[in-house]
Amino acid sequence: MNWGFASSFASSSSSKNSSSMRTIPSQTPRNHHQKTQQQQKQQQYIEPVTIRTLLKVKPNIANNTKIKPKHLNIKESNIVVSNNEYQFDSIFDVDSKETEFYDSITDNLIDDISKGYNTTIMTYGPTSSGKSHALFGDPDSTNDGLINHIADRLLFPQCEDNLKTLCSISMWELYIDKVYDLLLNNGKPLKVHVHGDHIRDLHQIHVTSPIEIKDTLKNGYKNISPLHHSKSQIFVRFEVQCIDRKDDVTRCSSITFIDLCGSDLLTKQNASKLSSDDIKKFNQMIYLLQNLIKTLPEEQSTNSSHFKDSSLNKILMDYLGGDTKMTLVVAIDGNTGGYEDAVKLGAKAKLIKNYPTMNKIGLNAKRKMDLLVQDMNVKEQNYLAKINLLQTEIKTLKTENDSTTNSTSNSLENALQENSKLKLQLESLQQILGTMSLANPSSSNKNEMNEHDELLKKLMSTCEDVANLQLSVDNGKHINRKLKKQIDANSSKEDVFETMNSTLLKQIQNQEKELEELLTANASLQIEFENLRKVSNSRKERITHLEKILKDLQNHNVQSSSPGKSPKHLPSKLATKVDSNSPQNHSLFKTSSKTSSSSTSNSNSNLNANTSWSVRKASTATITSTTSQDSHTARPIKRGINLHSVRVVSESTIVPEHSP
Numbered sequence: 101m102n103w104g105f106a107s108s109f110a111s112s113s114s115s116k117n118s119s120s121m122r123t124i125p126s127q128t129p130r131n132h133h134q135k136t137q138q139q140q141k142q143q144q145y146i147e148p149v150t151i152r153t154l155l156k157v158k159p160n161i162a163n164n165t166k167i168k169p170k171h172l173n174i175k176e177s178n179i180v181v182s183n184n185e186y187q188f189d190s191i192f193d194v195d196s197k198e199t200e201f202y203d204s205i206t207d208n209l210i211d212d213i214s215k216g217y218n219t220t221i222m223t224y225g226p227t228s229s230g231k232s233h234a235l236f237g238d239p240d241s242t243n244d245g246l247i248n249h250i251a252d253r254l255l256f257p258q259c260e261d262n263l264k265t266l267c268s269i270s271m272w273e274l275y276i277d278k279v280y281d282l283l284l285n286n287g288k289p290l291k292v293h294v295h296g297d298h299i300r301d302l303h304q305i306h307v308t309s310p311i312e313i314k315d316t317l318k319n320g321y322k323n324i325s326p327l328h329h330s331k332s333q334i335f336v337r338f339e340v341q342c343i344d345r346k347d348d349v350t351r352c353s354s355i356t357f358i359d360l361c362g363s364d365l366l367t368k369q370n371a372s373k374l375s376s377d378d379i380k381k382f383n384q385m386i387y388l389l390q391n392l393i394k395t396l397p398e399e400q401s402t403n404s405s406h407f408k409d410s411s412l413n414k415i416l417m418d419y420l421g422g423d424t425k426m427t428l429v430v431a432i433d434g435n436t437g438g439y440e441d442a443v444k445l446g447a448k449a450k451l452i453k454n455y456p457t458m459n460k461i462g463l464n465a466k467r468k469m470d471l472l473v474q475d476m477n478v479k480e481q482n483y484l485a486k487i488n489l490l491q492t493e494i495k496t497l498k499t500e501n502d503s504t505t506n507s508t509s510n511s512l513e514n515a516l517q518e519n520s521k522l523k524l525q526l527e528s529l530q531q532i533l534g535t536m537s538l539a540n541p542s543s544s545n546k547n548e549m550n551e552h553d554e555l556l557k558k559l560m561s562t563c564e565d566v567a568n569l570q571l572s573v574d575n576g577k578h579i580n581r582k583l584k585k586q587i588d589a590n591s592s593k594e595d596v597f598e599t600m601n602s603t604l605l606k607q608i609q610n611q612e613k614e615l616e617e618l619l620t621a622n623a624s625l626q627i628e629f630e631n632l633r634k635v636s637n638s639r640k641e642r643i644t645h646l647e648k649i650l651k652d653l654q655n656h657n658v659q660s661s662s663p664g665k666s667p668k669h670l671p672s673k674l675a676t677k678v679d680s681n682s683p684q685n686h687s688l689f690k691t692s693s694k695t696s697s698s699s700t701s702n703s704n705s706n707l708n709a710n711t712s713w714s715v716r717k718a719s720t721a722t723i724t725s726t727t728s729q730d731s732h733t734a735r736p737i738k739r740g741i742n743l744h745s746v747r748v749v750s751e752s753t754i755v756p757e758h759s760p
C-alpha cells in the first residue's frame with residue numbers, strides 16, 4: 101500500500117518536494133560533492149556538522165556475562181588498538197546497558213526531528229559483531245532494538261494534543277548490486293539510478309502506531325533471503341510529518357536506518373554457496389566502501405568522488421556528506437578480535453562533514469512575524485556589533501589625529517600672540533595720539549576732535565605717501581635688478597663676440613699670407629711657362645728645319661741608289677747629318693743623354709752645336725714624343741713629361757744652325 105501523503109514529504113532530500121512552500125530554505129543537496137550544490141550550500145550558509153560516531157562492543161553472550169575482554173583497551177571515549185588510540189563520541193562497552201545506547205541516539209533524534217532535520221543511523225563492523233542486533237534487536241525475544249525504541253519514544257508521543265505525526269515506512273535490501281523491496285517480496289530487483297532518487301518505486305507503508313511498525317519490520321525482515329544473510333545491507337526509512345497545530349507548521353523529516361553487511365571479505369570457505377563472481381563483486385564493494393570513507397574527508401574539499409564506484413556507494417551518497425544528521429555505530433566483538441580496520445574507519449568517518457537542513461512547511465502569520473522578529477533581532481545585534489567596531493575605529497583615528505591637531509593649535513597660538521602684540525602697538529599709537537591731543541589745552545573738545553581728525557587724516561595721507569613711495573622704490577629696485585641682469589647678459593655676449601672677432605682676424609691674416617704665397621708661386625710659374633713656351637717654339641722651328649733636311653736626304657738617297665754615285669758628293673752639312681745616323685753617332689746620343697757636359701769636348705763648332713742640340717734633344721726627348729723620322733734610329737722611345745729633367749735652357753745655349 102502506497103500512502104498518498106508519503107510522496108509529498110517522502111524525502112526532504114528529494115527534489116520532488118514542494119520547496120516553494122518552505123519558509124526556511126530546505127534545498128537539500130543529494131550530492132554535496134557536486135560543486136554547484138556545494139556552492140549552493142555555501143550561499144545558504146548551512147552549518148556543516150560532522151558525523152557522530154559511536155562504538156558499541158558486543159557483550160560476551162556465550163557465558164551470559166559482561167566480562168570485559170582482556171585485550172580490549174577502552175578509556176572513556178577512546179579505544180587503543182595496536183598501540184594506536186582512536187576517538188569516538190561515545191563508547192558503549194560490554195558492561196553498558198542496551199537502553200543507554202538507545203537513549204543516547206534517541207535523545208539527539210528528538211531534537212532533530214522536532215526541528216525538521218533528516219537523520220540517519222548506520223551500523224558498520226565485522227560479521228556477527230551485533231550490527232543487526234543493535235537496530236532490530238532480537239526478533240525472537242522481547243528485545244526490540246533501536247528502531248522500535250525510537251518508534252515508541254519519538255514518533256507517536258501520547259501527551260501532546262497539538263502534535264499530529266504521520267509516518268510511513270519503506271524497507272529494502274541491497275545485495276551486491278541489486279535492490280530488493282522487502283515490503284513487497286515479489287523477488288524482483290529494483291533499479292538503482294545514478295542521479296536523483298537512487299531507488300524509485302519503493303513500497304511505502306503508512307503506520308499509525310509502534311505496534312504497526314514492529315509488525316512491518318518483522319514482515320520485512322522475514323523477506324530477507326537466507327542466502328543474503330550477512331552479505332546484504334538493510335535499509336529502513338521512516339518518513340515523518342509532524343503537524344504542529346499550535347504554530348501551524350509542518351515539519352518533514354526522515355529517519356533512515358542502514359544495517360551494513362559485515363566488513364570482512366568473503367572467501368570460498370566462508371561463502372561456499374556464492375559464485376566466485378559474486379564473491380569478487382562483494383569484496384570489491386567492501387573495498388570501495390572502505391575507500392570511500394577513508395578518502396571522503398579529503399575529497400570534500402577537492403570535490404572529487406568515489407560515489408559512482410559501486411551501487412552501495414551510490415546509495416550512500418545521500419547519507420555520507422549529505423543533508424542528513426548522521427550517526428555511525430561501529431559494532432565490534434571484543435572476544436573475536438579482527439575489528440581494528442572497523443575502528444580505524446569509524447574514527448576516520450568522524451571527519452566527514454554533512455550539511456543538514458530544516459524542512460518546514462506552512463507557517464501561520466504569527467509564526468512568520470515571530471521569525472521575522474527573530475531575524476530582525478539578529479540583524480540588530482549584527483549592526484550593534486558593527487557600530488561598536490566603528491566606534492573603536494573612530495577612537496583610534498582620534499588618537500592618531502591628536503598629534504596633527506597639536507601642531508595646528510600651536511600655529512594658531514602663535515598667530516594669536518602676534519595679534520595681541522599688534523593690538524598693543526595700536527593701543528600705544530592711540531595713546532600717543534591722545535597725548536598729542538592733550539598737548540593742546542587751549543582748544544575746546546570739538547576743536548580737539550577736529551584737530552585730532554585732521555591730524556589723523558594727515559597721518560593717513562603721509563602714510564599713504566610713504567607707502568606709495570615705498571612702492572615706487574620697490575618698483576625701481578625691481579627695474580634696476582632687471583637692468584642689471586640685462587647688462588650682465590650683454591657683457592657676457594660682448595666677450596663672446598670679441599673672442600669670435602679675434603679668431604676671425606687671425607683667419608683673415610692666415611688667408612692673406614696664403615694668398616701672397618700663391619701669388620708668388622703663380623708669378624714663378626708664369627715665368628717658367630713663358631720660358632717653356634719659348635723653348636717649344638724654338639723646337640718647333642728646329643723640327644720643321646730637320647724635317648726639310650730629312651726630305652732632302654730622302655730625295656738624295658733615291659738619286660744615289662742608282663750605281664756610280666757615292667755619298668761623298670753630298671754637301672758637308674748633309675754628310676754630317678748622314679753620319680749622325682751611323683752607330684758611332686748613335687753612341688754619342690747615348691752618352692750625351694747621360695750628361696750634357698761630355699759633349700763640350702768636341703772641337704768642331706758645327707758638330708759642337710749639333711751635338712749640344714742633340715744633347716738638348718736627348719734631354720728634352722722626355723718632353724716631346726719622337727717623330728716619325730726618328731723611328732728608324734735605335735733610340736729608345738720615351739713618352740710623357742718628366743718635369744724633374746726639364747731644364748730651363750738659356751737662349752744663348754740654344755744656337756740652332758738654321759734658326760730663322
Ligand SMILES: Nc1ncnc2c1ncn2[C@@H]1O[C@H](COP(=O)(O)OP(=O)(O)OP(=O)(O)O)[C@@H](O)[C@H]1O
Binds near residue numbers: 230233238329330
Ligand atoms: N548486544 C547483544 N546482546 C545479545 N546478543 C547479541 C548482541 N549483539 C549481538 N548479539 C547476538 O550475536 C549474534 C550476531 O549478531 P548480529 O547478527 O546482530 O551480528 P551482525 O553484525 O549483524 O552480523 P552480520 O554481519 O552477519 O549481519 C546474534 O545471534 C545476536 O543475537
